[in-house]
Amino acid sequence: MNNQSIEFIMAGRRQRRRRWILVTSLLAALACLLCCAMLLLGSTIYPVSDVIRALTGEHLKGVSFAVNTIRLPRMLAGLFAGFAFGLAGYTFQTMLRNPLANPNVIGITSGSSAAAVFCIIILHASGAIVSIASVIAGLATVLLIYILSKGKTFSVGRLILIGIGIQAMLDAVISYLLLVSAQQDIPAALRWLTGSLNGSGMQELPPLIITVIVLAPIVIVLGQHLSILELGEQSASSLGVDTNKTRVLLILSSVCMIAMATATTGPIAFVSFLSGPIAKRLAGAGFSGVIPAGLVGVNLVLASDLIGQFAFEYRFPVGIITGLLGAPYLIFLLIRMNRRGEL
Amino acid sequence: MKPTHIFQAEQVIAGHDHKTVIKGVSLVIPSNKISVIIGANGCGKSTLLKTLARLIKPASGTITLDGRSIGKIPPKQLARILGLLPQSPVVPEGISVADLVGRGRFPHQSWLSGWTKKDTEAVAEAMRIMDITELANHNIDELSGGQRQRVWIAMALAQQTDILFLDEPTTFLDITYQIEILDLLTDLNRKYGTTIVMVLHDINLSARYADHIFALYQGELLAEGEPSKVITSTLVKDIFGLDCTVIKDPVSGSPLVLPKGRHHVSGLND
Numbered sequence: 001m002n003n004q005s006i007e008f009i010m011a012g013r014r015q016r017r018r019r020w021i022l023v024t025s026l027l028a029a030l031a032c033l034l035c036c037a038m039l040l041l042g043s044t045i046y047p048v049s050d051v052i053r054a055l056t057g058e059h060l061k062g063v064s065f066a067v068n069t070i071r072l073p074r075m076l077a078g079l080f081a082g083f084a085f086g087l088a089g090y091t092f093q094t095m096l097r098n099p100l101a102n103p104n105v106i107g108i109t110s111g112s113s114a115a116a117v118f119c120i121i122i123l124h125a126s127g128a129i130v131s132i133a134s135v136i137a138g139l140a141t142v143l144l145i146y147i148l149s150k151g152k153t154f155s156v157g158r159l160i161l162i163g164i165g166i167q168a169m170l171d172a173v174i175s176y177l178l179l180v181s182a183q184q185d186i187p188a189a190l191r192w193l194t195g196s197l198n199g200s201g202m203q204e205l206p207p208l209i210i211t212v213i214v215l216a217p218i219v220i221v222l223g224q225h226l227s228i229l230e231l232g233e234q235s236a237s238s239l240g241v242d243t244n245k246t247r248v249l250l251i252l253s254s255v256c257m258i259a260m261a262t263a264t265t266g267p268i269a270f271v272s273f274l275s276g277p278i279a280k281r282l283a284g285a286g287f288s289g290v291i292p293a294g295l296v297g298v299n300l301v302l303a304s305d306l307i308g309q310f311a312f313e314y315r316f317p318v319g320i321i322t323g324l325l326g327a328p329y330l331i332f333l334l335i336r337m338n339r340r341g342e343l
Numbered sequence: 344m345k346p347t348h349i350f351q352a353e354q355v356i357a358g359h360d361h362k363t364v365i366k367g368v369s370l371v372i373p374s375n376k377i378s379v380i381i382g383a384n385g386c387g388k389s390t391l392l393k394t395l396a397r398l399i400k401p402a403s404g405t406i407t408l409d410g411r412s413i414g415k416i417p418p419k420q421l422a423r424i425l426g427l428l429p430q431s432p433v434v435p436e437g438i439s440v441a442d443l444v445g446r447g448r449f450p451h452q453s454w455l456s457g458w459t460k461k462d463t464e465a466v467a468e469a470m471r472i473m474d475i476t477e478l479a480n481h482n483i484d485e486l487s488g489g490q491r492q493r494v495w496i497a498m499a500l501a502q503q504t505d506i507l508f509l510d511e512p513t514t515f516l517d518i519t520y521q522i523e524i525l526d527l528l529t530d531l532n533r534k535y536g537t538t539i540v541m542v543l544h545d546i547n548l549s550a551r552y553a554d555h556i557f558a559l560y561q562g563e564l565l566a567e568g569e570p571s572k573v574i575t576s577t578l579v580k581d582i583f584g585l586d587c588t589v590i591k592d593p594v595s596g597s598p599l600v601l602p603k604g605r606h607h608v609s610g611l612n613d
Binding site: 002005006008009010012013015016097152153221224227228230231232233234235237238239240241242280284285286287 | 360393396397398418419420421422423425426427429432433435436437438439441442445446447449450452454463464466467470471476479480502508
């Protein structure tokens with residue numbers, strides 16, 4: 001009897017585990033496919049062998065420039081920014097137990113973006129200064145939202161409303177900076193308003209890549225703590241999670257990653273908002289959704305960028321496409337939460 | 344049988360939002376017994392329980408487990424000895440019963456070891472005790488209030504602590520489920536020797552199920568001891584401000600409080 005019940009419980013667990021592994025592998029495989037597509041597709045389609053030769057350092061006229069200078073940095077920017085947005089979005093949504101509470105909706109990406117725009121357009125700065133300013137602005141935005149929403153007792157609902165307000169304000173700042181700057185070309189403006197992989201050069205990528213490689217493992221390891229935090233402050237503490245330390249570590253890592261991603265690609269609309277719920281729906285809620293959410297982020301960014309580049313007569317930046325996907329989901333979520341009385 | 348622990352609080356003062364709720368409580372929790380904290384709304388029952396479970400940091404005083412201050416014991420190590428079921432735990436969306444119960448294994452795991460056979464056994468055992476094995480693969484959202492409460496207690500059991508704190512485990516449940524939960528907790532104490540400390544709202548159920556009562560009044564410990572010694576009409580008047588008669592419960596033999604309101608009082612005089 002006892003062995004039977006253990007077997008029964010194990011069978012269910014194994015099944016859910018298999019589903020998680022299958023979904024995660026498929027997401028990873030799809031991400032690989034999309035990465036290849038990013039390198040192979042373009043205004044000229046070169047043979048696969050030429051692309052590989054160009055990537056391995058051989059100099060081929062035309063191919064080398066297109067692949068190494070344009071397509072590779074574009075792919076890497078999408079890959080790392082997508083992973084960062086997905087991971088950070090899931091972390092915030094799970095930690096605050098509300099899908100609306102993600103860096104995209106509560107203004108953290110807008111904070112980083114505003115700082116990046118200010119540094120690039122007004123101060124004509126680049127490189128490390130932009131990255132550092134974005135990180136500081138992202139953390140400052142988190143702190144500001146937290147202080148304003150603290151009140152007597154902390155409420156996630158208030159945090160979200162204040163965050164949406166801050167986001168609107170910061171977006172106005174970005175628009176203003178873009179308008180007053182002399183070099184007001186449309187592509188640059190779109191990059192900072194909705195996010196774009198255009199114009200990501202190889203030399204701008206190292207800060208993003210290094211940050212993600214260093215910090216993503218921290219968030220992945222803390223994923224187990226995150227699923228305990230999801231049970232609420234009291235349960236988490238009594239299960240032995242140092243809640244304050246865990247939260248600070250998760251917030252710092254996530255904000256650094258999205259700030260770096262934003263400084264590179266702009267605030268790609270709705271990726272951090274969509275990735276978590278999609279990953280959870282696909283992989284199930286029983287196991288940590290950190291890795292699936294990151295992979296969904298990669299797939300969303302790369303697929304949207306390919307659609308933006310090739311599906312229409314005119315080339316749209318990635319953020320327009322993710323925005324088109326995200327907006328209906330936001331409306332759906334608001335209606336559902338309102339119906340359940342969660343707003 | 345669970346080992347004996349010495350859990351004591353000395354001159355504990357605690358509260359929240361700059362308000363002192365617990366005003367100097369000293370107590371020793373009887374090991375391997377069921378203790379119930381009773382008192383009127385706002386007297387600090389819940390705050391006391393949370394302070395003892397180190398969810399609230401006391402302003403002064405000491406709380407020790409086997410001579411060590413609980414604030415100094417590493418959180419995961421303490422979580423293997425002491426568990427708490429909060430009054431309204433947060434339900435994560437879309438999770439299965441077995442996975443939720445499995446989260447109780449957190450303090451026994453490290454990210455290197457991952458999930459082990461021991462974890463599965465502990466989860467199966469906890470679910471068997473709470474009689475929810477057949478619900479294992481159901482979604483938690485599909486369950487009734489009573490079933491859900493059993494799932495939460497199973498999660499606390501999977502934690503396999505020697506001491507278990509429960510903050511009003513029977514609130515919002517029908518009387519049938521209240522009795523069922525209290526019977527299950529008593530089984531747990533009698534079979535495994537788990538030390539149980541809980542806050543209960545119902546004084547008669549407290550009198551019936553407790554081995555030891557802590558009676559709290561405005562943040563101070565007014566009386567403690569066996570229910571039959573502690574629960575008297577004077578004490579009920581003191582802590583609840585209620586006139587009553589206390590008789591012997593014909594079912595259990597424990598004290599039974601019969602309130603005297605302004606209406607429907609006839610016959611009895613004492």
